[in-house]
Structures are given as C-alpha cells and as structure tokens.
Amino acid sequence: MSSQSTQSDPAVIRLHANDDVVIATRQLMSGARIASEDLVIAGLIPPGHKIATRAIAAGEPVKRYNQIIGVATQPIQRGQHVHVQNLGMAEFSRAHEFGVAVHATQYAADPATFMGIRRADGRVATRNYIGVLTSVNCSATVARAIADHFRRDVNPHALADYPNVDGVVALTHGLGCGIDTLGEGLAVLRRTLAGYAVHPNFHSVLFVGLGCETNQIAGVLESAGLKDTEQLRSFTIQDSGGSKKTIERGIAMVNEMLADANRVKREPLPASHLIVGLQCGGSDGYSGISANPALGAAVDLLVQHGGTAILSETPEVYGAEHLLTRRAVSRAVGEKLLARIAWWEEYCARNGAALDNNPSAGNKVGGLTTILEKSLGAVAKGGTTNLVDVYQYAERIDAKGFVFMDSPGYDPVSATGQVAAGANLICFTTGRGSAYGCAPSPSLKLATNTALWERQEDDMDINCGGVIDGSASIEELGEAIFAQMLECASGVPSKSEVNGYGQSEFVPWQLGVIT
Template identity: 50%
Template sequence: MASATPLVPSDGASPLLSTGTRWAIRLKPEDDVVVATRPVEAGTPLERAGFEGSEEFTGWKTRTKIGLGHKVAIRDLETGAPVRKYGQIIGFASQPIQVGDWVHVHNLRADRFERPVEHSPQAGRAGSWRPEPMEPRTFQGYPRGDGRVGTRNYLAVISTVNCSAATSRFVAERFREPSWRRLFPNLDGVFALTHQGGCGLPLNGRDHQTLARVLAGFARHPNVAGYVVIGLGCEVAQADHLIESQALRRATSVGGPADVLNAPPLVLTIQEQGGIEATVQAGVEAVRRLMPAANQHVRRQTPASKLCVALECGGSDGASGLTANPALGVAADLVVGQGGTVILGETTEIYGAEHLLIERAVTPEVAAKLADRIAWWEDYVARFGATIDNNPSPGNKAGGLTTIYEKSLGALAKAGSSPLCDVVEYGQAPTCPGLIFMDTPGYDPVCTTGLVAGGANVLVFTTGRGSVLGLRPTPCLKVATNTPMYRRMIDDMDLDAGVILDGVPVDQVGRAIFEAILRVASGEPTKSDRLGVGEDEFVPWTIGPTL
C-alpha cells in the first residue's frame, strides 16, 4: 500500500516516538522545526530529543518551556526566511529564530506565497495509486432498495423555516420516551431538523437553492426511512418548492408498504393547521403512521463499498497532523480500496495545502474545479475585508498550530493518498466512489451539515482540543489526537490516536479506525449516540445577505 499520506513522518521504519526520554519528532528531513510529543521544560537538551539526527545538537537546549504539539527550531532562520514542517512551507520568520527557540505566533507569520502545482495523473500518484490488496469486507446495514444503504434507521421532522423550528422540535420530543420501541425495535428514533434560515433570503437565489438541497439531502438520506415537513406557511422556503425542485415524492424510502411509498410527502403548515398545538398533534400522528413502514427495514450484510464516510477535524492541535489525521488517512484509503466513498470538506482549511490535493486529481478538469474554489474563497472573504488565512482559532493556537498553512497541511492528512475523483458543491451527493472534495466552510457544524447532506452514512471527527459534535442521522466517531485529552474527555472520545506518540504505528491506528467504522456502520453506538448529541448541530451554510 502507498504511504497513507505524503505527510507521514519519515524518521525510520517506526517513525513516531516510543515512551522514555525521547520527546520530539521531525516529520521530514528538510524540516526547520521539530514537534514536541509531550511538554518539556526550558533547558531540555535537544540531543536527547529522540528525532533522527538529534544527537548532532550537542550543547543546544530549548530556550523556553514547550507544550505538547508545539514547535522547536532546529535551524537558525533569518527574518523573512521560510519555515518548513511536513517538508512544506508553514510560514515565514517574523524575526530571527535560533536553534532551540519556540516557534509560534510571536515569530512566525503567514505571508502569501505561490505554491507550485504539477498535475499529471499519468505520472503522479493519481495514476499510480493502487489500494492494498484486502479481502472484501462487509457491515450490517439497511438496504433501501435503490442502491443506497443506511447505517441508522431514523424518521425526520423537517422544518422549512426558523418560524417552524420549535413546532418541529415539539413533535420529535413526543418520541423521546421509549415505550414505542417495543413495537418498532428496528427504528433508531425520531429527530427534528431545525435551523435559523428559510426566510429573508432571495427567492430562488443561491441561499434558497442551497437550503433546499441540504434539506432534501437529509430527507432522502440513506439513514432516514421517512419524514414529515413542517413550515409556517408564508416563508420564502416553501415546502412545495422544496418538494418540486428536489423531486421529493415519497414519504418513506424505498422498501416500505406500497400505500405509504406512493403517498406524497406529508407537509404541514402552522398557519393552515390553526397554530402550534394543532400542528404538533397532526405531526405526531403523521410520524406514528410512518413507524410501521420504517420498522420493516432490517439490517443485512452489506459490502463495505456502500460506505460513504465524511472526514472532519475540529478543535485541532499540534498533534492532529502527527496522529489522528494521518491515521484517518489510512482508514480513508482502506474505505476507497473497498470501493467505498470518502468526502473531505473545509475549503478554508486546505488553504496552503491545496496544491498537494490538486496534484492527485484524476483529470485536469477536476484539478481546475478545486483551484476555482480556492480562487472563489479568496474573492469571497475579501468582500468582507477579511483574508482566508485568518485562522487558526485561539484554541488551535493554544494547541500548537500557528498558521493556516500548518493547520491545512495537517488537516489534509485525513484524505489519505487515493486520487481525487471529483469536486462537488455544498450538500451535493458524490457522483462516483473514491475520494471526493466538497466545497464547504471550515466551521464544523456548517461543514458537517453539508457532508451529511451529501449522503455520508458515517462521520469520523478528529480533535485535539476536544470537540463534541454529533449530527443526526449520521453516527459520529470521534478520534482524539493526544492521550491526555482522550483521558480527560473519555465520555466523549471514541478512539485514542495519541498512542502514536508512544510508538504505535500510524497504519495500525488507521486500521483500528477502519474497523471501528465498520462496527459503527453495523449499529454500534458512538459516544455521541449515547449522549443524544446531534440535532442542534444542523447548520446549513448561509452565503448571501439576510434581507
């Protein structure tokens, strides 16, 4: 199998550190910095850091205290000199840097620079990549009869506008008590899709079409067996427009009784029903009528090619690009090798690393799509007097990330090494299996809403600071980048990739993530599932003005 990502460290056969006195890692031989794998005090000898060649730094010591995930200079750098990590430029020295210095926001800045792109699918990895030979794997999923397979079996109450959000939530809350589960054991639950939009936007404009695409993506999601639509009645985002523009014709997915299958989607409006209480009662009755059909769906053995896995990172830290993200890249390659699909988003958080993804495009047209999206974002943020490199967040910086370039290089590791097959719009379903890039903002709820609307039936979320996101109807598997946070937030984290810093190989952790994906797809609950997280995080992208 090809290296899981070009950013995987190269310090030997077992490149990441073992326990003991070793405390730093160099990701590439040409790097100007090393990364601390545990906190170290000022005056710690570099010669005992443990990275390849560290013995050459006799007499050099850390000049300040260094936190886990933070960077230490191993070369003297003049003001304006490029600084490399992952073998790539992560920024430029804003003042002279000496060996042993802490490298962070006080001496590193994100100047603009040209990133060379060499797209050649025949000569590059896109043409030569081959998945590792592996026996076909399966999971226990819900076949929907039209080629789609769910990993969960939900009913949805979909609000067209914020004005009907509370009413939609009231309907779903009637099904929180468990008594109905005795009659419908194959049904995972009823959830409400509520949001802040749906009106005050141009009719048929971009925001209107985006919202319709996202709501439709959740309505016909493979994890949703049926749905009820609730509106106010006078909003811009009319339910009729949603149904007609998105060809939503069925109240439940393929596989239910014919009388339910052939019925039009049930639409309730508060104004026509006579108020909130009447609408809630009608909504509850509508959901009850859908339950028998939804319960007829049962789990069956399904090829892993039916997996569609969303790749997300949030609350990243300096360990993200060393541990959880490259390990998820290994798992992503295994999913693609099975014939499945993985979707990467966050256009604003591949900025500075996009050239590495463009090089992997299967055609020049796909490469151009991604380059166009980067250019669109540069123009978009400039309209508001901002810049696309106005990132990382304060939490990211506290965890050791300094510039958007550094953050993006680590984030891109989630995408593994497989070819880039296509670039799709926000909330758009993939057009082919393999690695897909979806144009989304970096903000986690907005990004994951788009990824799930595109049909992702499993979401894997890596985090270094401790993000706690979930998003129904798709189970969210959270992977910690460092062991201290994993232990501190054990009730929220599913897997600990921080063991890589103790010497466990990246590939081994990546395979563990792949196996966890199969188990979760087969019904094993995640920590987010157990906590009931996932309804408040539905946040469709609003691009234009609020009128």
C-alpha cells in the same frame, strides 16, 4: 508530504529531514537537551508545539512536513519556541501540478462487509431514523415538539414497541425567510434540505413549514424532483390550524410510520456502500501527526474496499491544495478544486475577511500557528489515493473513492453539507476535545493525544495518541479506525450518539443577504 511521522527522540518528533522544526511530545523546560537533534531548549515549550532546530533569520520561510508553514517575523535561535510571537503567514506561489501523483488503486480481493440496512430503492443506511425537517425557523418549535414526544428519555413508552427505530429527530435551523428567492443562499439551503429529505438513514420524513415563508416546501421538493409520498409528508402550521393542531398532526403521522420503519433488517453489505465524511475540529499540533494521517490510512483502506470518503472544509485546505491537485485524476478535477479556492478568496475579499484568519484560539493553544500549518495537517485525513471528483456544498456524491466537497471550515456547517451529500458516517478528529455528533449519520471521534483521551474518554471513540508515544503506528491505527467504521456502520452506537448529540448540530450554510 508524508503521512508517516518518524519518532527520533522520546521528547520530540521530526516529521521530515528538511524541516526547520521538531514537535514536542511533552512539556519541555529550558535547558533540556534533545540528543537526537543536538539541541538545548531555550524557554518553556508546551506539548504539541514547535522548536527551532536551526537559526532562522527574520523573513526566512519555515518548513514543517517539508512544506512552508510561514515566515519568521523576527530572528529565531536554535532551541527556541516557534509560534505566534515569531512566525507569521507567508505569501508564496505554489506549483499546482495536475495528476502527477495519480496511481492505480489496489482494490481488496475480499471486500469487507458491515451489517447495513438496504432500502427498497437500493440505497443503503447505517441508521434507521424518522426525521422532522423544517423549511423555516418559524416551524422549529413545533418540529421539536413532535420529535420530543418520541424521546426515549422523556417518554419511554413511545417507541417501546419499535426497537429497530433509532429515534425520531427534529433538524431545525434559523433560515428560510428574508432571503433572495433567486439567490445562491436559497439554492444552497434547498439543496441541503432536499439531501436530508432523501437520506437513506431516514426511513421517512415529515417536512413542516409555517406557510408564508420564502422557502416554500413545494419549492424545496421541486428543486430536487421530489414529491409527497407515504414516506415524505409535508404540511404547514397555517394550513393545519395553528401550532397545537400541527403538533398533534405530526405525532399522528409519525405513529403511522413507525410500524413500517420497524420492519427493517440489517444484513451483510459490502463496504463500498459507505460514504464517510471527514472532519477535524479543535485541532492541535498533534492533529497532522497522529489522528489525521491515521484517519487517512483508514480512508485508503476504505477506498481499496470500494467505499467513498469526503474531504471538505475548503478554508482548511487553503495553502495545501497543491498537494491535492497532484492527486487529481484529471486536470479538470484539479481545476474544479482551484475554482472553489478562488471563490473563497473572492468571497472573503468582498466581505472584508481573509482566508488566513485561522487557526482559532484553541488551535493556537494546541500549537498551530498559521492556516498553512493547519491545512497541511488537515489534508492528511484524505489519505494517499486519487482525488476523483470535486463537488459543491451539499451536492449529491455519486463517485466512488476519495472526493472533495466545498464547505466552510466550521465543523457543524461542513458536516451538515456532507450528510446532505449522502455521507452515512462521519469521522471527526480533535486534539482539543470538540463535542460533536451528527444525526442521522453517526460520528466517530478520534483523539489526537492520550492526555485528551484520558480527560474526555466519554466523548472520544478512538485514541490516536499511540503515534505520539511510539506505541502504535499510523498503519495499525488506520486498520483499527477502518474496523471501527464497519462496527459503527453496523449499528454499534458512537460516543456522541450515547451522549445525545446530533439534532442541534444541524447547521446549513447561510449564504447571501438576509433582508
């Protein structure tokens, strides 16, 4: 599948010569003629939706990106709208070749730099927060109260003397008790919390518990080989003497940390220190044409400059995983990806669900019909470089280059795992207008189309709609996105940060039985 779309007509985009459909760039009325396809439109076609370019019999496969995206559930005539009314999920075998598309990476002779923060232990940050983490839902209220004391919009004097501190944020969740002490769910939660506890974008962290919960803070720290230090302090409501005293204690601790946190200085650092999580949410029919491949072009540049990019959302690569195994640097890496796909198939089966329950209602309104179509567009975010490793959810990323981390497709859960794994920047594409941010790592939002950009410019950082109207190429946008990655990593706030997103979007993956 090529990440480069071809604009053959102002009204439609043909992605591959072998495709059975073209994509409408604007609303098309019945009777409109598409000269490049010698096609007459039959019925109303919304922007971003598919149009049949040949007669398709019921049961025949339908191709987009030169890949099967489903089968016709009824006969489809040339010029007709192809969507949920006549296209369904297809069961078909995919050849999982390993490493056949691997190629040498051409590293940049003059690596790019950004203004980052180097921690004392060598880790590199893009932001400088103090974090308040919780072991259990029962300590969420006191954690938020501690952080709220330092909100610049509520208490403008609290951080007035500390301009180099980006803020104090509380990352709370609804888990931590009524969970099997030996199960996968607790292990994943602890791995996630431990990843945040040592994230370089936190100068220091308070870890607040209730005291009697299943997810004991000592267990979290022990699971990751951590211990209390001046910059990682833990305490509980019960040991502190109740909620009011816990809040006072937490505020006092943060006040003790602020002076040291404020001493940080940004300095030029190579882009190889960037670990970028890739997300797409609220996708539409343009996602796989504009923003996703443009982000993929930026990922190729990031890898060439020594950095790391994390593709995730396993249910949203389902049906396109064969394109990733082709890029795996070894059979073992490709098999690790297929093992995660198999885990998801079994997980869905035992819970009475299915991996093809996607796309969402909003995705369908935007023109996506099946999970196969959505996945084929989603993998374009990963560019074209080699797949060097595959990780489990929230597992620390230690490889350089393009990697995959297993996660659900639900964006807040997926991005939470990426940040726990070390992502210090998120890039998030959307065609429907998802509102999202991710503390402590900044999140850049990429609009797939100009109409969305004009409607929600306050939420979007980059407009990729130029690919649709022909005013910009994938390569040009890839360079612009890479430049904005460096700028944001240097401290320039993203739109989501300006709007205050980030704390409520911390959502660890809930696995296992809650009793």
